[in-house]
Amino acid sequence: xxxxxxxxxxxxxxPVSGVFELSKPLATGKRGSFITIVNDGTLGxxxxxxxxxxxxxSAADFQYL
Numbered sequence: 538x539x540x541x542x543x544x545x546x547x548x549x550x551x552p553v554s555g556v557f558e559l560s561k562p563l564a565t566g567k568r569g570s571f572i573t574i575v576n577d578g579t580l581g582x583x584x585x586x587x588x589x590x591x592x593x594x595s596a597a598d599f600q601y602l
Contacts (some may be wrong), residue, residue, distance in 0.1 A: 540602040541572060546591040548580050553580060553591050556602065560588045563596060572599060 539559045546553040561573035572588045578585040
């Protein structure tokens with residue numbers, strides 16, 4: 538799978554940054570743009586290994602590795 542480096546993102550109103558495994562590319566929803574990543578435990582143990590949507594303001598807030 539592709540990895541993505543999040544420079545500035547948000548998950549449940551908490552800031553997110555780091556390198557994650559990408560599940561789905563950039564998409565736009567009702568609350569704005571987001572990318573879907575596989576949580577490695579950084580976002581909490583309850584959602585570890587599951588897909589999580591990270592809100593980003595623009596494509597400049599992340600980069601594909």
